[in-house]
Amino acid sequence: MHTVADALMRREEELIALLGQLPVACMLLREADHTVVAVNPAFEALFGWSASRMIGRSYAELPLWSSSRQREDFRRQLLTSGRIQQHETHFQCGDGQTRPCLAYVEQVRIGDQLYQLATAHDMSERSNANQELKQSEAKFAALFIDSPEPYVLFSKRTAKIIEINHRFTQVFGYQSQDVIDRNANEFGFWRYPEKRPAVIDKLMREGCLRNEPVDLVAKDGRVLNCEVSSNFILVGEEWCTLSSFKDVTEQRRIEARVKHQAYHDALTDLPNRLLLHDRLQQYLALSERHGLSCALLFFDLDHFKRVNDSLGHGCGDAVLQEVSRRLQERVRRADTVARLGGDEFVILLTGLSGKPEQIAEQARVSAAELLEVVSAPMQIEGYGLQLSCSIGIALSSEHGNTPEDLLKHADTALYGVKASGRNNIAFFEPQMQVAVSQRLQLETELRNALLEGEFLLHYQPQVDACTQRITGAEALLRWQHPEMGMIGPGTFMPVLEESGMILEAGHWVLEQACDFIARLLDQRLIAADQFCLCVNISPRQFRQASFVAQVAAAIAQKQIPVQCLKLEITESIMIHNISDTVEKMNELRDMGIRFAIDDFGTGYSSLSYLKRLPVDLLKIDQSFIDDCTHDGNDAEIVRAIIAMARSLKMELIAEGVETAEQLAFLKQHGCRTYQGYYFSRAVSEEAFCALLGPPATR
Template sequence: MLRDKSAIPQFSKRLSVRAIVAGILITLVTSGLVTVFQVISSINSNSKLLSSEILARVETYRSDVTYALIEGDAAAGIEVLKNISAPPFVIRAGLYHNDDQTLAETAKPASFRNRNFTGIADLVNNPIRELTLAVTEQDQVLGYLKLELDVRFRLERISSSIVHGMYLLLGQGVLISCVLAYFYLRYLIKPINEVARQIKESPITGNTQTLIGEKHLSRDDEIGILVREANRFIRLINETSSEKESALAAADQSYKSIADLLESLPHFINVKDTSGRLMLANKSFLKALKLNPETYIGADEDDFMTLIPEATRKMVKEADEDALALEIPVVLPEVEWKHADGSYMALEVRKIAISYRGQKAILSVAMDVTERKEHQARVQYLAYHDSLTGLPNRHLFLDRLDQALLRAERSGLYGALIFFDLDNFKNYNDTRGHLFGDEILANIASRLKETVRSQDTVARLGGDEFVVCMTELSEDEQTAKTLGGELAERIVSNLRKPLMIENFEVNISASLGIAYFNSYGLNASELLQHADMAMYKAKDSGRNKVIVFEDKMADAANRLRQLKADCKQALAEEQFFLVFQPQINSETKQIIGAEALIRWRHPERGVISPGEFIPLLEEAGLMTKVGQWVLKKSIETTADWHNQNLVHDGFKISINVSPQQFRQSGFADEVQSIIHDYSLEAQLINLEITESMIIDDIAHTASSMNDLRNIGINFSIDDFGTGYSNLNYLKQLPLDVIKVDQSFIRDLLNDQNSIAIVHTILTMAKQLKLTTIAEGVETNEQLLELKKMGCHVYQGYLYSPPVEAERFQQLLTD
């Protein structure tokens, strides 16, 4: 088996080699230091020996030296100096009187003094030593003996023994190093190599019983500690590995379970990484979007979005970026997906950042809202168009009339509003039946569309009432009136022509009223009232004719202006009062709630309908104050009933809230304060809001509603289906009740479109788990039809009209 070379260090880096080299170097250095110390010691001791030896020799010839000085005998002095300097290391000698006069001197030849020395003698830098000895006799100094000694002569003789000692010391050091290296290799390096090899060859198996270096486990030295710690570390790694394998197995099982779950869901689910590479898609997604899993998974999402509009692709990309950056769900309410065959699918998509298989990814969950979108479009169309004739209804017409007034004010061009109804339609409708009457209305609508200009708006307001809005007639008033009169006469003429319906000849005539507009500052309601006044004038004048509005017909408008002025006093003088219309459970026939409605008892004109004075309150800016009064009075009355045990905890008092009041800052605090003042449970209160209030500012509406919901307040949407009917807000807002508008209930028995709208609303409410209340139920037939459709709560004249508090209290006790 080939050994892993990476596990074998280079020769020069092995611990054994380093240990031997280190031992040799230490031995050499130690030997050198010892040798130097010996040499220095030898030099010093030799110098001392020389001094001792020469002093002994001088002492031997002391008498001769004394004699030569006393006698002044130079020959005797030379002879004695020769004897003293006989040793080779004495290279010069001199005998001097105490006055420094020379008696005798002797020296070795220069060739002798300057010869080359061997061994350590040659290493001495300053070999000459001078020695001066005083010669005395009876404590009297006779002179001096001066000697020059060369220590090299002596060292040369002992240098060989010093070198031999140095070699012996070096040999001893090398031997000791080898012995130490052997023991180092055997008892340290070899066990470490064995442990290292076993660690290298030990697989990570998850077996916590795996051991290495078993024969060293019992050692109580550092090797034993190393082996035991290595085994502990290996057991820890194996335990971690085992836990990791278990976790990976559990993760794989979890991924499989999640994948199985995703495959069973009807939602369209896919996962992609941050670069757009598609990692996962369930069958519902692939099937609905008609994609091939073999080419889809692993591909770039952009490759499959080439048919999608650029704006939609950009919106999806931005949603991906938001999901990654914010790490919260991002909702795309509607994304249009185009298939290769040209068909479209509307999707509602939610995106959120997740971790998928160890990397950051984006999870997209979509659901098909195509059918819901079509339903929404259908409901919206029916809300703005007359289901029988296809013409715009009152809501849409008033919107277009407002736009026409704005254009006329900007351009200075006159326009005309024609208001008419059929003179003898009721006779046909009563005698021939409603279906026959519907055919008449449909034919009339067709004739009107053929008669007017393309830029004119024709609408059916209800029943047999129609209106035509003509714009941009002329800057000249008279010319405009001529053009408007000509169109009105054409309408009258065309309507006079007989109709053939079910082989029956129908002769219809109409009475028309015209109101012209330019920049008079009229609003749509006032202009419509003017045309309506002129139309009734035409009827009063014999029918089948055209009457133009005149100022003298404006008595009703004057009356409204007076009412507007009276509104400001009505609140201060407590002329307003509340009536309550019961809300009934048709199954139990019990009163389960009531709607609080405001009325005005005018001191001169009697009780005035809210349809007249509420617009005046809004124009006068009093709606907020009146709304506060209604809220407080309704809660006060309900609290009184509750304290008398006339109503149970499930009872709901429905209170209409105006847009101005609802948008007022601190509205939620105001409601909570009133509830606290009268000690009424918040769940007994149901605030009614309108669709227009929601559409104007859905973010503020949702925030205010959630604040109130947190204290227990319930919410209902009033007159549902008559406004924009944007279904998106139904799931965004905390709603509890949908109230079906009485306009749909009124035609429930004879209008298929009304039936379809009511059925759609009830079905949708059931899916959203919302309660429904039908408004304006007046007959048992209507109630029976509603019960068949699943609506069991209603209010209307069938049970009771709105009544004052005392009468309502009697209804509760009955």
């Protein structure tokens, strides 16, 4: 017969066997003497204490306790309630480490015997996760508070500000007490509050903002041009909007200044040829729909060169500014006064209507009034001057329906006035063929020059201002005329371009330049990694379908290192067929060819184009360098171009450096490479080789 003790033992063994199957760490103690009866494998695995080390030992002797205080704490809870529920603690492990656990102790009865069943759940992963969360929150707080960009944390639900960082206070002037628990409209943060809903709608729709332009108002009333970037983040259990506000006010100011310079004449601030062309094109399209006409008045100051020669260019510039002021005061707001360069002005008179003879009379009367205005006496730098001018007129109703035709015909009419004595007005007439005949004569002579080999290249050194070492050169075309001698490109280059002969001439220049590089290398006058020859590429030449192949063939034929050749393009190339321009430039760039933008700042200097095109170098135009040491505007423009080139990681060359003062100004502001008479004019091949010095020793 089985005794009661046997039954108790069986039930105890059954319980121990059951505990052995559980994945949770368990320990069974007799309540009478607080002795460990059993521990399961999960217990051994969790704490590293073997069953033999635990079974038979009393509660107080267990190696689990990390301190006597912890042991007494457990004992008091058991004496008080007989159980322990969800007690977070750390137990000592066999390897000397402590393990975070969630402990439970329950009283169980087996027959008449009371036991205590203790279970421990491993909380290491949650503890680690909590620690990582705390570290992550600390890192976020550090990044947020000490970020160099202004940051704001908004509640996504209410759009109210939860927190701002130090940089936000520095840039905008608002303290925490000014903005916390308020939305941006409540303290007048947006310059245009009506635009805020559209920006928020975009954020909600796309889930983020990237460099969204907004105008914001600082606490002191300053308006700042900013770019806002936003993301949704989870902070605790609340979704928030984290926004950064980058102050780009100065960048926008520089961009606006450069863009304004692209469309306006630097001396008079009048629209330049590009802006005139745009306005003329727009008006011609508009006038065709509404039956209106316009007149183009081409001005030229008579004998203006004498002012520059006798009184100096400073006085000449003042005369041009005075003429500009007078013209602007006399025309209507709807009309346009433009300066094309030198002493050439153009006025676009719009809104003319009536019969052809009535339109012509309106243009004649306006031109006569303007002629009188320009011819009035003026006081310039203490000199009493009185200049006359000549005006050629072309009418859209009779003389052309494109900007090019009207400009050409007005110019032809102007030439007729100058040829017949100046100080007068003339309309374009088909029989005005004098200038055309001269143009045809020049074209004929240029074609012959190409056939007879009368062109040659001169080279103007490009110099490192710090070392005074020649680092490159610009190849410049010259015409050795059999009767008139050496002729510069200003006389014939426009005719080459307009006639199409620039394609043949440009190809010849490219081949000659590559041949010159090869000979310099053969003579060891240059090192391949320390010298680069710049070749000007005309817009018409660049737009040839075979242009890339021509460049590749010239390099291959002369077997020169590609890094020794740099192609100079004008800003006008960038604005015509931008896709074709980018494609060709990338093809050449893949070959190793580098690019420079010539006369930067005189054309359409758009940052959007600069970002898209693989340009390596900017050449600051001489017109800015001339007066950079005594004209604040030119100095500021030069500084802006240098800063922009540095930010876009482009090289810089200053053209037309003629004085030590100009060179010192450029070096001070970080432009160390220059080209100009201060070092050397453009010289022949032999003279340039002499400047390079003797061949390098082996």
